[in-house]
Amino acid sequence: MKKHNFSAGPCILPQEVMQKAASAVIELDDIGLSLIEISHRSKEFVDIMEQARSLALELLGLKDKGYQALFLHGGASMEFLMVAYNFLEKKAGYLNTGTWSDKAIKEARLFGEVVEVASSKDKNYNFIPKDYKIPGDLDYLHITSNNTIYGTQFKEIPKTDLPLICDMSSDIFSRQLDFSQFDLIYAGAQKNMGPAGVTLVVVKEDALGKVSRKIPSMMDYKVHIDKDSMFNTPPVFPVYTSMLTLQWLKDLGGIAAIKEVNEKKAQLLYSEIDLNPLFKGFAAKEDRSNMNATFTLADEKLKDTFDAMWKEAGINGLNGHRSVGGYRASMYNALSLESVGVLVDIMSDLERKA
Amino acid sequence: MKKHNFSAGPCILPQEVMQKAASAVIELDDIGLSLIEISHRSKEFVDIMEQARSLALELLGLKDKGYQALFLHGGASMEFLMVAYNFLEKKAGYLNTGTWSDKAIKEARLFGEVVEVASSKDKNYNFIPKDYKIPGDLDYLHITSNNTIYGTQFKEIPKTDLPLICDMSSDIFSRQLDFSQFDLIYAGAQKNMGPAGVTLVVVKEDALGKVSRKIPSMMDYKVHIDKDSMFNTPPVFPVYTSMLTLQWLKDLGGIAAIKEVNEKKAQLLYSEIDLNPLFKGFAAKEDRSNMNATFTLADEKLKDTFDAMWKEAGINGLNGHRSVGGYRASMYNALSLESVGVLVDIMSDLERKA
Ligand SMILES: Cc1ncc(COP(=O)(O)O)c(C=O)c1O
Ligand SMILES: Cc1ncc(COP(=O)(O)O)c(C=O)c1O
Ligand SMILES: [Mg+2]
Ligand SMILES: [Mg+2]
Ligand SMILES: [Mg+2]
Ligand SMILES: [Mg+2]
Numbered sequence: 266m267k268k269h270n271f272s273a274g275p276c277i278l279p280q281e282v283m284q285k286a287a288s289a290v291i292e293l294d295d296i297g298l299s300l301i302e303i304s305h306r307s308k309e310f311v312d313i314m315e316q317a318r319s320l321a322l323e324l325l326g327l328k329d330k331g332y333q334a335l336f337l338h339g340g341a342s343m344e345f346l347m348v349a350y351n352f353l354e355k356k357a358g359y360l361n362t363g364t365w366s367d368k369a370i371k372e373a374r375l376f377g378e379v380v381e382v383a384s385s386k387d388k389n390y391n392f393i394p395k396d397y398k399i400p401g402d403l404d405y406l407h408i409t410s411n412n413t414i415y416g417t418q419f420k421e422i423p424k425t426d427l428p429l430i431c432d433m434s435s436d437i438f439s440r441q442l443d444f445s446q447f448d449l450i451y452a453g454a455q456k457n458m459g460p461a462g463v464t465l466v467v468v469k470e471d472a473l474g475k476v477s478r479k480i481p482s483m484m485d486y487k488v489h490i491d492k493d494s495m496f497n498t499p500p501v502f503p504v505y506t507s508m509l510t511l512q513w514l515k516d517l518g519g520i521a522a523i524k525e526v527n528e529k530k531a532q533l534l535y536s537e538i539d540l541n542p543l544f545k546g547f548a549a550k551e552d553r554s555n556m557n558a559t560f561t562l563a564d565e566k567l568k569d570t571f572d573a574m575w576k577e578a579g580i581n582g583l584n585g586h587r588s589v590g591g592y593r594a595s596m597y598n599a600l601s602l603e604s605v606g607v608l609v610d611i612m613s614d615l616e617r618k619a
Numbered sequence: 620m621k622k623h624n625f626s627a628g629p630c631i632l633p634q635e636v637m638q639k640a641a642s643a644v645i646e647l648d649d650i651g652l653s654l655i656e657i658s659h660r661s662k663e664f665v666d667i668m669e670q671a672r673s674l675a676l677e678l679l680g681l682k683d684k685g686y687q688a689l690f691l692h693g694g695a696s697m698e699f700l701m702v703a704y705n706f707l708e709k710k711a712g713y714l715n716t717g718t719w720s721d722k723a724i725k726e727a728r729l730f731g732e733v734v735e736v737a738s739s740k741d742k743n744y745n746f747i748p749k750d751y752k753i754p755g756d757l758d759y760l761h762i763t764s765n766n767t768i769y770g771t772q773f774k775e776i777p778k779t780d781l782p783l784i785c786d787m788s789s790d791i792f793s794r795q796l797d798f799s800q801f802d803l804i805y806a807g808a809q810k811n812m813g814p815a816g817v818t819l820v821v822v823k824e825d826a827l828g829k830v831s832r833k834i835p836s837m838m839d840y841k842v843h844i845d846k847d848s849m850f851n852t853p854p855v856f857p858v859y860t861s862m863l864t865l866q867w868l869k870d871l872g873g874i875a876a877i878k879e880v881n882e883k884k885a886q887l888l889y890s891e892i893d894l895n896p897l898f899k900g901f902a903a904k905e906d907r908s909n910m911n912a913t914f915t916l917a918d919e920k921l922k923d924t925f926d927a928m929w930k931e932a933g934i935n936g937l938n939g940h941r942s943v944g945g946y947r948a949s950m951y952n953a954l955s956l957e958s959v960g961v962l963v964d965i966m967s968d969l970e971r972k973a
Contacts, residue, residue, distance in 0.1 A: 270656055272656065275659060275855060283645060290637055290644060297620065302624055304627070339692040343837050346836075368836075455852055455855075461659065461852045462692070463816070482699075483700060496696070497697075501815045501816060502857065506655070
């Protein structure tokens with residue numbers, strides 16, 4: 266049976282990408298060797314890395330604008346400390362909009378003073394704070410553009426003259442923004458970009474080099490830039506598969522094209538959540554994420570019936586995170602409008618049955 | 620044409636492992652989803668991680684001996700700083716036996732005093748130092764069991780009462796040792812264990828917790844132990860493929876069985892290097908690595924002929940590292956005796972021709 270994969274990450278990737286990635290594990294481009302057994306210094310892999318880096322900048326509209334794209338080890342959680350290592354001299358500001366912001370703050374506190382400029386923690390992060398004053402004396406302001414667990418998303422990026430750093434793990438490549446307003450963007454691959462095990466960092470080169478501490482090589486963005494993102498052996502398979510996914514997105518028409526589909530998917534699901542009396546949305550309407558829709562049943566007694574229905578239809582990964590409960594439908598780039606349709610049909614069926 | 624892959628890492632893996640890994644990228648165990656699109660918190664992946672951790676301890680004979688196996692992000696280079704973060708309070712000792720030891724020392728120096736207990740740097744690392752005194756006041760002694768670039772290997776592990784830490788990246792799972800003499804072993808996967816993008820750390824639990832500094836979560840071995848090696852999203856594909864390789868090794872008879880094959884391969888190649896007047900070994904005989912054999916042509920004029928011959932035979936990855944020049948034949952676990960035979964035949968052919 267065809268599966269409809271609403272998993273929050275790792276998550277669905279384009280079918281053709283998975284086919285090509287599998288085939289490269291057997292043999293890469295007729296070279297007689299597997300992708301995973303060749304040297305990362307081989308021409309074949311150096312080209313793959315270069316292409317991945319170049320596609321990332323191109324899709325974000327940041328080519329020739331002083332930015333570098335890096336594919337690093339560690340997951341987004343590693344960036345929580347690398348950001349502080351490279352940018353936090355005295356005091357940094359963070360907007361606390363979810364578990365991931367909260368964790369980023371915790372790691373940064375080991376490196377200097379951290380100001381929580383605004384927080385939605387007391388409302389279980391169900392909205393994005395809007396009225397706050399950003400202190401002028403911060404080394405940087407850090408935001409989490411999309412809050413994977415709670416299903417909220419910044420619709421407006423805060424305006425500031427400070428260096429702006431963004432954890433874009435769960436909505437990068439999904440919508441158009443002026444990406445040049447950020448000094449550093451990071452994103453774990455395992456949502457819109459590829460399999461788990463690699464992290465994209467896009468950094469404005471002249472924002473670096475402003476802290477006085479000595480930085481260990483693996484933590485130092487400059488070291489990685491100088492080594493063309495190959496300071497050490499990179500995670501070859503995750504990089505290759507990310508490159509294929511970025512190529513897929515480019516062929517589709519880039520962010521401008523996928524954004525339309527993502528908006529349609531989100532509209533379809535949110536309008537069902539709103540119109541169907543059996544379901545309630547979790548996040549404040551104006552802050553709803555187009556990537557992760559969080560919702561609950563109005564009547565918990567329907568849980569077993571609803572769960573049986575969506576499982577029966579081949580839907581996967583719909584359970585909400587334990588911090589929110591209920592359901593979370595993650596609708597990343599590779600999820601089709603058709604899959605959202607299948608979910609919405611089940612929600613209406615439930616209404617008819619109940 | 621069948622390839623004979625002597626690459627130094629990433630390197631050859633068992634054919635059946637690559638087949639199974641490729642097939643899991645299409646669909647994992649008939650679950651209707653790809654390995655790379657399921658949640659790392661799914662029962663399927665939690666089982667894979669548990670199996671990988673358990674196989675690592677079992678193969679090293681460290682089950683129920685107070686050790687934990689972790690599969691971490693970052694490559695072996697990340698351990699250069701994690702080791703220092705977790706163990707270096709005041710002063711550490713390192714044996715400097717190659718580029719990788721040298722880099723480990725450089726990173727550790729950011730965290731405390733580092734004593735080079737012995738070094739073979741002035742001889743371009745062509746031997747393993749033997750006469751030295753280990754100071755008694757060190758937090759730990761760090762060694763690199765196999766020096767990938769230079770082709771040297773510790774045949775005797777230094778005896779010490781200090782905590783002993785070993786970078787075993789290029790010879791783990793290749794020979795029998797009393798692994799319980801180490802307090803921490805680390806190894807980038809991309810030699811004997813799997814594809815690039817994951818690092819095995821095997822640590823004695825009661826050796827941890829002795830430093831006073833605050834450790835960022837991603838750098839803290841205790842955090843990773845408490846979270847069963849899933850503090851954050853792990854590199855799913857590299858972990859899975861490593862698990863398959865460890866299972867392959869276990870089915871083969873474990874380290875005891877592979878060690879025999881590895882010794883045969885090394886003997887075959889080194890005896891050709893010694894008997895054939897056209898070739899010279901680089902490393903001191905008593906310190907020769909069974910994993911990486913480094914050698915040069917006695918007469919550089921034969922280079923083009925020799926290079927054409929081995930390329931013609933389907934041999935890959937034989938060029939030496941630029942720090943040594945000449946040739947390096949890496950003979951990791953998955954390389955067959957037959958492949959070494961092909962190389963040795965070419966070396967004898969050259970002698971007949973020349
Ligand atoms: C927004 C956001 N930031 C950070 C993370 C942590 O990512 P990783 O597991 O790669 O460290 C996640 C994981 O889901 C996330 O959604
Ligand atoms: C002995 C040894 N240590 C460390 C490294 C560095 O490993 P990585 O590239 O995974 O950081 C290597 C790489 O070849 C190695 O051979
Ligand atoms: Mg969140
Ligand atoms: Mg409703
Ligand atoms: Mg070396
Ligand atoms: Mg000779």
